Amino acid sequence: MKKHDQDFMKRQNRLTVFQIIKNEQPISRAAIAKQTGMSPTTVSRIVSELTEEGYVHETEEQASAGRGRKSSLIRLLDTAVISIGVELDRHQANIGFIDVQGNVLCSGNFPRSSGDTPEATVARIADIIEELILECDIDRRRIVGIGVGLPGIIDVEAGIVNFSVQLGWKNVQLAERLKELTGLQAVVDNELKVKALAEQLKGSAYGSNRTVLLGFGNGVGSALILEGEIYRGVTNSAGEIGHTTVDPEGMMCDCGKAGCLQTYINIPSLLSEASKIKPVRTIEELFAERRAGTRWACYLIDRALAYMAITINNVVSMYNPDSVILSGEILDKFPEVYEEITNLCYTQYIWEPLQDSFTIVRSKLHEHGVIIGSGLVAQDRYFQLN
Template sequence: MQVLLEKHDQEFIRKKNRMLAFNSIQHHHPISRTDIAKLSGMSAATVGRVVADLIELGLVKETDQISGGVGRKATMLDLDLESIMTVGIEVDRNLTKAALVDLSGRIIAEKQQVVDQNGKQLDVLIDLIVHMVTEMAAEQGIPLSKFVGAGVGLPGIVDPDQGMVVFSAQLGWRNISFVKMLEAKLNMPVVLDNDLKVKALGESSFHSLDGIPAESITALVSIGSGLGTALIMDQKIYRGSRNIAGEIGHSIIDPNGKLCECGKRGCLQTYITDLALLQEANQIREVRSLQELFQYMEQGEPWARSIIDRACSYIAITINNVVCAYNPNHIILTGKFIEDHPEMFEAVKLKLQEFVGEHFSGSFEMFRSKLGERSVMIGAAKLVLQQQIDYGLVHK
């Protein structure tokens, strides 16, 4: 039976099918239309149509290559790496990073600069970002017209629809129209989101290269200066009603616990963040960095071992609580605590046996980050790409 379609339904399906075809090409280029159809389950006619869309959007091109094998020869498709470029930007408390990212998610050039945001010189930061991007583009000989957009990930509560930073304790910002300010000087569309959300998007799309199916539910758990999670469902960021889903660092575990920066007591993050561990350590001895704390542990200091062991317990508890809430099938455990001390990943894994209940323990696999320190930039660039595929920010 034929179905009559509304315009918004048509749009929905077009986006979905375009993304499906683009992912097939991104993961298997060069590839023929026939093989896209095989991989994605779409019919030849639909593949033809959405590939035409992707070519029009400047994302995909036909190559000179012809498919091998028996049967009819077919023109191969590839990412149109020369046609379109994206920018990924990470703004953190002390460091601002920017990268030029191509359609395959590969970083072409990157720069970083120490900037102390507590000075609150927003103009300086905007100018710096514009400078970094234009300089890199010039160095690479890429005209600015090739950029379909820049994605920015930063810590705090972000309203992506309004392009606003609602509140960021780390940056000391409140109600900042960041997108408007940056677009005025950067001359390309800018999309903005919370750093962990774009990080999760970046990581999950790269993990999916390795065979994690697209329908998976991936929860990213990050432990560093803060504690947070982000959820990716159907390859999209789960935002909740105000884009603040995943702020599990502020879930309360002890109403009589330590005061948190948010003003409440006993938030989960008061047990695990860098600052919390250092505060504890300094009750015993002057310790200025996590690195130093780990050194004391390696030297056999029982108090250092106890602090780190307890942190691992609370990370395992965090994972249990994430699993109870979201029931994901994949968890990516990341953040400075894990990245700088990879042996902690295994330590946490051991703790899971104690803290994750029977019916959840087999329900997920846990991975480390694949993108490391570049994950926010790559994820922010991926967000630009998603918007380009969904809405066509820029038509070539």
Template sequence: MKKHDQDYMKLQNRRTVFGIIKQQHPISRAAIAKQTGMSPTTVSRIVGELTELGYLVESEQVAAAGLGRKSTLIGLADGSVLSIGIELDRHFMSIGILDLQGNVICSDKRVRPAEEDLEETLRRIGAAIEELVRHHAIDRTRVVGIGIGLPGIVNNDKGGVVFSVQLGWKNVPLAERLKELTGYEVAVDNELKVRALAEHLKGAAIGSRRTALLGFGNGVGSALILEGEVYRGDMNSAGEIGHTTVDPNGMMCECGKAGCLQTYITIRSLLSEANQIRPIQTIEEVFEARQAGERWAIHLIDRALDYMAIAINNLVCMYNPDSVILSGELPDRFPGIHEEIEARCSSHFVWEPLRGSFRFHHSELSEWGVVIGSGLLSQNRFFQL
């Protein structure tokens, strides 16, 4: 038991040191020791082990402040570890290969037919990965795994898709199937949770202690970062606000319930209602009609923005975040709605005592947020193991 505890502490110390170097590099051994409370000897041993494994490099020496001594700075060997990040959506899939800092070094985005079945999706993912690796001469031995972000409820421990309305999947052992196909270890999570992880590590949520990220587009959802950790709930379904009921007598949702929040916001719902007025093919046409002053389009978009503001108020009341990030296909494609949503929240939709208690942020990672978060999830899983 004593040896087990010692081994566990050594592993935890290694993760802590590596995490600090990833977030703050280049950094000296002395600075790491000061932040962690570890002895300089322990820090030097861990840095030495990680350097020997090829994950770290030493850079030029600099003089310590107020002293004549020089300290060596430690940085990441960016190409030592690579991972593959994937976003799966109803209508597309995006794939990127990331280095240790979460930089996308090559990528591809492909249309995914909504009716495409599981087997065809798996086949095309495998083919896209193979094409990226070959075309960009990626060293396969450095790829430590695949991370996938997708809409729905995911068992992130086992890598299974419990239920995804958008993809039409239920109880799919995705990690197992994709590992059989590619040979790589696979981590699977909800798309907004990995997007929130990416924003926390590389984007708008850096330095935030309590972040609420909301996604509005083909679905509606949220993710929470509390004290640096993704808040998951018992089934990893925390944040599934799209299927909260806002009107029990409202429109039918594709999940089978009536009056779900997302029936007033998603692109699919807006297009369905718009087509009751006249033939509409794209969400851009709806926004153009609104801009042209057509009353039906003004009503649809304004109502959607109201419900977005309501969703923000509900999350702010429940979790009291210091930061709120707007993300998803609607804010990405129509940046102007950021200001409209903020104005609604500032005027009357957010409960008055909490107005001004949080800051609004645009997603800094835009369309690649899920890919980056998925790739970082895979790397995190690799280093934990």
């Protein structure tokens, strides 16, 4: 094996052992060796390293398999590692401190407007981080990095936002700027991709091998998690379903094409269509009109829900996942639509041969999904580099 590959393997093994301890603690060295196929010597070496560095500790506990024999088990120190997860959206930024278990220790947010520059946003993030550290008494030495999730096409390796229609940004070296201002390693990723990872690691798709997360909110998107890894595609754009064409004779989309999926279901499109009849400023107002039985509001939302069911059919036909997670502002604010969409799926829109091949679940982490996911990605990056 080449030197380069050896180093990579070492880091990868370290991360694997760490993640097994994280997910299955308390656990014995022998059980780790059995699960990973690593030699007992390798496992012991890694556990010793992690102990010295203060990430894990050893306890004298009853091993479940042994008959009364005491065996030493490994446990994680939950706050041994803390990362910062940041969600950047069109109108708001959410910031949270995430422990090794993906718990949110402390969080804050600030409003954004679509004209906000990257500089202003990064400066504001740095300020809020400082405020939260003081407010929640976070141990600074434990913070290993920042992860940012945002809507758009991201070059993860370079830490660059290639472009984000929703933030109005293009070619922004976000990771570098964040590092300059905070002194912390930063990683940037697509919001739905990290959210999907969070749901698969500790949310509604825990244990799934092929899960797809759908996000219905200001944008429309999807993310596929394949055996614990984000499926990225060649330019990290896999899952950008917002601009798949669902009706070539349909409405114009801001991308310059007609009949893109997002024109039927994202919040700005719904509000813009509704406002042709009456000024409707928020998605809450539109749902209130529907609840009041207003004809055009019922039509618009019914059509949106039908297209959401169609989206599920199309995504399932292409990715053939074992589960589909519904998430996003519309699902978070109006949980009743979950059942409506599911009914539409099974009564009308899912191709019959695939009806039993997957389950439809709701996001468990809701509005915390992106900060948890991006925080966990920052921790993974840290363990891979160190």
